[in-house]
Amino acid sequence: xxxxxxxxxxxxxxxxxxxxxxxxxxxxxxxxxxxxxxxxxxxxxxxxxxxxxxxxxxxxxxxxxxxxxxxxxxxxxxxxxxxxxxxxxxxxxxxxxxxxxxxxxxxxxxxxxxxxxxxxxxxxxxxxxxxxxxxxxxxxxxxxxxxxxxxxxxxxxxxxxxxxxxxxxxxxxxxxxxxxxxx
Amino acid sequence: xxxxxxxxxxxxxxxxxxxxxxxxxxxxxxxxxxxxxxxxxxxxxxxxxxxxxxxxxxxxxxxxxxxxxxxxxxxxxxxxxxxxxxxxxxxxxxxxxxxxxxxxxxxxxxxxxxxxxxxxxxxxxxxxxxxxxxxxxxxxxxxxxxxxxxxxxxxxxxxxxxxxxxxxxxxxxxxxxxxxxxx
Numbered sequence: 001x002x003x004x005x006x007x008x009x010x011x012x013x014x015x016x017x018x019x020x021x022x023x024x025x026x027x028x029x030x031x032x033x034x035x036x037x038x039x040x041x042x043x044x045x046x047x048x049x050x051x052x053x054x055x056x057x058x059x060x061x062x063x064x065x066x067x068x069x070x071x072x073x074x075x076x077x078x079x080x081x082x083x084x085x086x087x088x089x090x091x092x093x094x095x096x097x098x099x100x101x102x103x104x105x106x107x108x109x110x111x112x113x114x115x116x117x118x119x120x121x122x123x124x125x126x127x128x129x130x131x132x133x134x135x136x137x138x139x140x141x142x143x144x145x146x147x148x149x150x151x152x153x154x155x156x157x158x159x160x161x162x163x164x165x166x167x168x169x170x171x172x173x174x175x176x177x178x179x180x181x182x183x
Numbered sequence: 184x185x186x187x188x189x190x191x192x193x194x195x196x197x198x199x200x201x202x203x204x205x206x207x208x209x210x211x212x213x214x215x216x217x218x219x220x221x222x223x224x225x226x227x228x229x230x231x232x233x234x235x236x237x238x239x240x241x242x243x244x245x246x247x248x249x250x251x252x253x254x255x256x257x258x259x260x261x262x263x264x265x266x267x268x269x270x271x272x273x274x275x276x277x278x279x280x281x282x283x284x285x286x287x288x289x290x291x292x293x294x295x296x297x298x299x300x301x302x303x304x305x306x307x308x309x310x311x312x313x314x315x316x317x318x319x320x321x322x323x324x325x326x327x328x329x330x331x332x333x334x335x336x337x338x339x340x341x342x343x344x345x346x347x348x349x350x351x352x353x354x355x356x357x358x359x360x361x362x363x364x365x366x
Contacts, residue, residue, distance in 0.1 A: 005256050005329065008249060019200040019207040021223040026202070027251050035325035039251045040204040066191060067300035068210050068222045073188050074300050111342070113350045115299060117250035117257050124350070142218035146188065159294070159358075167296045167307065167350035174357035175342075 006032040016040065044121035048112070050092040051079040051168055053176040054100055054129045059149040060176070061100055064163070066143075075148065075161055076169040079124070080139075092127040098139030100147060104129035110175045113168055126172045128179060152180060189215040199223065227304035231295070233275040234262040234351055236359040237283055237312045242332040243359070244283055247346070249326075258331065258344055259352040262307070263322075275310040281322030283330060287312035293358045296351055309355045311362060335363060 008029040017024040023043035030036050054061040054077075067074045078099035082091040089107050097103055110126045150158060155177050158164045164173075191212040200207040206226035213219050237244040237260075250257045261282035265274040272290050280286055293309045333341060338360050341347045347356075 005247060005249075007255070008325075010254070017200040017202040017205065017207065019209070019223055022200065022205070022207050024200065024202040024205050024207075029251065029325075031249070031326045033326050037325050040202055041252045044252070064188060065301075066188075066214070067297075068212065069224045069227070069303045070297060070300040071193070072190070072300075074297070112348065113353060114250075114253060114257070114348045115350050117253040117255075117349060118248075120252045142191075142212075142220050143214045143216050165295065165297045166300060167298050167354045170296060171350045171353040171357070174354070 008032065015043065039118075041119050042121070046121075047081050048088070048123040048125060049079060049081050050088055050095060050125045050127055051077050051172050052092045052096050052100075052104075052107075052127050052129050053077050053172055054096060054102060054104065054132060055152070055180070056102070056132045056149070058152050060152060060155065061102075062148045062150060062158075062164075063099055063145040064148070065141075065145055073163060074166060075158075075163045076166055077172055078145075079168075082125075088125045089127065092125075092129065094137060095139075096129055096132075097135050097137035099141065099145055101134060101136040102129075102132040103135035105131035105133065108179070110172075110179055113171055115168065124168050126168075126175055128176050155180075191215065191220075198226070222301075224302050225304070229304075230264050231271070231306040231308060232262060232264050233271055233278060233308045233310055234260050234355050235275045235279050235283075235287075235290075235310045235312050236260050236355055237279060237285060237287070237315060238335070238363070239285070239315045239332070241335050243335060243338065244285075245331045245333060245341075245347075246282055246328040247331070248324075248328055256346060257349060258341075258346045259349055260355055261328075262351075265308075271308045272310065275308075275312065277320065278322075279312055279315075280318050280320035282324065282328055284317060284319040285312075285315040286318035288314035288316065291362070293355075293362055296354055298351065307351050309351075309358055311359050338363075
């Protein structure tokens with residue numbers, strides 16, 4: 001397969017808009033065929049994130065969290081940014097304690113996903129957490145996150161739930177399902 | 184399952200940053216327990232997108248496209264925004280013609296995915312395209328998109344490719360695989 005594509009040359013990167021959370025950059029690009037484009041993207045932050053599929057008693061645990069982009073609650077797996085100094089599994093365990101009230105004695109990283117890489121640099125590490133024990137840590141959630149325990153035997157039926165629709169959640173479901181089947 | 188969560192009350196929505204492509208809004212929210220937060224999100228556009236899994240001769244077709252967010256090429260399925268006046272399948276067929284050089288006589292919508300709904304309203308419709316015929320339409324790509332034909336029989340091995348990492352592509356791969364297996 002052709003892995004030797006010649007990357008465009010970046011002539012200039014400029015910040016064109018800035019808010020508390022977002023920095024929008026314009027990137028002046030010249031493709032190898034001479035085509036010139038100005039693209040916009042979010043400034044790469046370098047911080048990765050984790051999404052955790054917690055397994056307990058033949059069930060997986062999901063949460064319902066308010067998502068202001070769609071002004072509705074979404075069903076999905078606990079997740080969050082990796083803090084400076086944390087590694088992937090430390091962050092996964094902390095988020096699990098904050099959002100679900102469990103720690104995990106066994107965790108495995110399944111993969112690292114990107115998200116609309118034409119605009120964002122963000123990377124999401126998918127982690128399966130097993131051998132859970134009750135352990136609550138205070139997070140910054142504005143309200144408690146309702147939990148759902150879903151039987152592993154019927155895991156793929158989650159795809160029929162109208163509020164289980166997020167691409168990283170859907171990917172994590174399939175990846176965790178394949179991983180659990182192999183065990 | 185608790186589907187009756189009481190949504191936060193939105194007190195105020197303000198544009199806080201604006202560029203050519205992006206409008207950042209701040210949203211002043213009050214959760215049902217009284218907690219108050221100011222969140223930021225991208226202004227909802229109402230425009231959905233399509234991602235197409237094209238099937239030809241026991242293979243699926245993928246493309247390599249430059250993604251400025253990660254400053255690298257990504258392997259994935261053709262995709263694009265639905266234009267005003269188009270329905271999902273019209274847009275899917277147009278994007279297929281522009282990015283891959285085929286039209287499709289048979290298409291089926293598998294699902295609609297969201298993408299980081301805490302920040303974005305975007306919806307991506309996943310479409311399988313079959314019964315392809317050569318038909319090229321001019322798109323706005325800066326350079327030709329190299330194509331890869333991948334055997335359906337080894338479809339899931341795409342997960343081992345380091346440049347096949349995008350959450351919507353991974354979801355579309357699993358969904359199309361499950362759909363094709365049922366046929």
